[in-house]
Amino acid sequence: MLPPGGDWVRRDFLKGVLAGTAAWIAAPAKAVAQARNGTEKRADANAPAAFVPILQGATTSTTAQFSLLIYKDLDIRIGVSYIDRASDSAMADVQLVLERKHRDDSPWIAYKLRVSGLEPGRQARLDVIGSDGRLLDQREFSSLRDTAPExxxxxxxxxxxxxxxxxxxxxxxxxxxxxxxxxxxxxxxxxxxxxxxxxxxxxxxxxxxxxxxxxxxxxxxxxxxxxxxxxxxxxxxxxxxxxxxxxxxxxxxxxxxxxxxxxxxxxxxxxxxxxxxxxxxxxxxxxxxxxxxxxxxxxxxxxxxxxxxxxxxxxxxxxxxxxxxxxxxxxxxxxxxxxxxxxxxxxxxxxxxxxxxxxxxxxxxxxxxxxxxxxxxxxxxxxxxxxxxxxxxxxxxxxxxxxxxxxxxxxxxxxxxxxxxxxxxxxxxxxxxxxxxxxxxxxxxxxxxxxxxxxxxxxx
Ligand SMILES: [Fe+2]
The missing domain is CATH 3.60.21.70 (Alkaline phosphatase D (PhoD))
Structure with missing residues (x-):
């Protein structure tokens, strides 16, 4: 449920420090994989989707920004972890700033995230978890590598x-x-x-x-x-x-x-x-x-x-x-x-x-x-x-x-x-x-x- 009143101009900011690979990821991997196959018709903007539309935005050697569209869920959680690290190692230096906007005439909420403190060029994983604990989507990304200038x-x-x-x-x-x-x-x-x-x-x-x-x-x-x-x-x-x-x-x-x-x-x-x-x-x-x-x-x-x-x-x-x-x-x-x-x-x-x-x-x-x-x-x-x-x-x-x-x-x-x-x-x-x-x-x-x-x- 969206909160009552207002329009899309409303913004919310959440700040948090993420710790490592989170234990609450229970991965319905099949659902995510199926969603990545090509679609055959233009999507219905009023219906939920089996994946989270995600775009990695402006990225530097230590920060990465993301935009996500989330269906009606105002309490998603984000997990970020390095792919090549043991699952218990923490990314305590990773900070997430989150902004969200929505319109009362659309069930979709536009989220913007920023992850900072990244190691240059290191492969990481982004997990999107719904308020019910379900893994909604999972992607890989990296910041820019810090080598070979020019x-x-x-x-x-x-x-x-x-x-x-x-x-x-x-x-x-x-x-x-x-x-x-x-x-x-x-x-x-x-x-x-x-x-x-x-x-x-x-x-x-x-x-x-x-x-x-x-x-x-x-x-x-x-x-x-x-x-x-x-x-x-x-x-x-x-x-x-x-x-x-x-x-x-x-x-x-x-x-x-x-x-x-x-x-x-x-x-x-x-x-x-x-x-x-x-x-x-x-x-x-x-x-x-x-x-x-x-x-x-x-x-x-x-x-x-x-x-x-x-x-x-x-x-x-x-x-x-x-x-x-x-x-x-x-x-x-x-x-x-x-x-x-x-x-x-x-x-x-x-x-x-x-x-x-x-x-x-x-x-x-x-x-x-x-x-x-x-x-x-x-x-x-x-x-x-x-x-x-x-x-x-x-x-x-x-x-x-x-x-x-x-x-x-x-x-x-x-x-x-x-x-x-x-x-x-x-x-x-x-x-x-x-x-x-x-x-x-x-x-x-x-x-x-x-x-x-x-x-x-x-x-x-
Ligand atoms: Fe055009």
Whole structure:
């Protein structure tokens, strides 16, 4: 039973110190294992599920955050233990902070957890136990390993429509098999506006998040992978919506309830304007921007036009100028896309005056900057030649995991490779002789290589 009154804004905080592998785990392992098989239809958001949708969020070498959806149970317990340790050894230094939000019109409660004091890279287990003592779910995770600075493997992915039930499971299996250090979800992670466009309410936004989490393999992985997300229009709430969108505050609050990416004490994870996040790992800097909350109409006059908004522009500029370490500027909407005349769903195409300012600002940044984006339902690697930023760099657009199909548009002179098959982009990067080097592999179902480009170099 949910407590009476209030709405989803209500929060509860629990703090506790966990001790080792808890004795109260009586494992109905079969039920959990069965629940991880692929689903065949979109889940019913009012019915209980045989598993707990879990997403590992922002993670550092000593902390990990998680978001969970729990059916009606306000008294769950969490057990955390190292997998390779004797069962009686305690993790007395592991602290759990728990926050929960729910709506009176939904039986699902969104929990956010933070586990700190972890040993870098050590495999651990997360047990979710209901108030009746039943093991509701069990996953494995680790914090980031603390070795090989400046070398990392990560994934960019976007556009994951929960109606693509046949295509979806193989995509999430392939992403899991790629074993990246972390994943950036670059928008359209929930298609809120599927169905009638006229009636988008907070209840509906929440319900679509729940349905998506009950359906996609991403939320069922046995071995969790840290995820940091931003949104694009469909998870912001409606096709091509911008700062004038009436549901933007409700949408923001639901996004914040669903993704565990709170700033960390060591500054490795930090917040920007809107839902923007910064993340430092392995000597690389990632800025995951909010391309929707502050955006003006695509039809605004040049002087009134904004894309990230002045505050976020300043945040990006300050962060990029804060060091010489390589920086990845990630956004839902594609940056360079004006070649698609008449269908210019890009920063360059729709907000040309601000795009010109952006290019000017990046020119003066001393660090090498690489661009990442999603949204367009095809993936492509674009080479941005020296004439633009003063050095050669790249834009990697990763779309779609599984969504409305689109053929690869012709006529992009910057494109080095592309695909319109369902895919995600794996980036393996390192610093060599003061230059950023990377291999880009675009992978599809069955871990099929759709394209692979090795030894791309960005040198400032
Ligand atoms: Fe999309």
């Amino acid at each position: 070398t990392t493997r990560f994934v960019l992915a976007s556009c994951m429509h929960d109606d693509w039930l046949k295509e979806s499971p193989a995509m999430w299996d392939a992403l899991s098999a790629a074993k990246p250090d972390f994943v950036f979800l670059l928008g359209d992670c929930v298609y809120v506006d599927t169905g009638p466009w006229s009636s988008i309410t907070p209840e509906r936004i929440w319900r679509r998040y729940v349905e998506t989490r009950l359906t996609l393999g991403l939320y069922r992985w046995t071995q969790l992978i840290p995820v940091i997300a931003t949104w694009d229009d469909h998870d912001f709430g409606k096709n091509d919506k911008d700062s004038r969108w009436g549901m933007k505050d409700a949408s923001r609050a639901i996004f914040d309830a669903m993704y565990a990416q709170e700033p960390t004490d060591d500054g490795a994870v930090f917040a920007g304007p809107g839902i923007a996040r910064g993340f430092h790992a392995y000597g690389h800097r990632f800025l995951v921007t909010d391309g929707r909350s502050f955006r003006s109409s695509r039809w605004a006059r040049a002087q009134r036009e904004t894309f990230w908004g002045p505050e976020q522009d300043a945040w990006i500029e300050n962060e990029l100028n804060a060091s010489d370490a390589p920086a990845w500027l990630l956004n839902g909407t594609q940056y360079f896309g004006a070649y698609r005349s008449g269908l210019a769903w890009s920063f360059e195409g729709n907000h040309a005056a601000r795009f010109s300012d952006f290019v000017h600002r990046i020119r003066s940044v001393r660090a090498p900057v690489v661009l990442g984006s999603g949204d367009v339902h095809f993936s492509e690697l674009q080479k941005i030649d020296r004439s633009v930023f003063g050095y050669e760099t790249y834009e990697i657009t990763s779309s779609a995991m599984h969504s409305y199909p689109r053929s690869l548009p012709k006529g992009n002179p910057r494109r080095l490779a592309g695909t319109s098959s369902y895919n995600f982009c794996l980036i393996e990067t390192r610093m060599e002789d003061a230059a950023l080097r990377m291999d880009l592999t675009c992978l599809g179902a069955g871990s099929r290589e759709l394209f692979k480009i090795k030894d791309l170099t960005v040198r400032r």
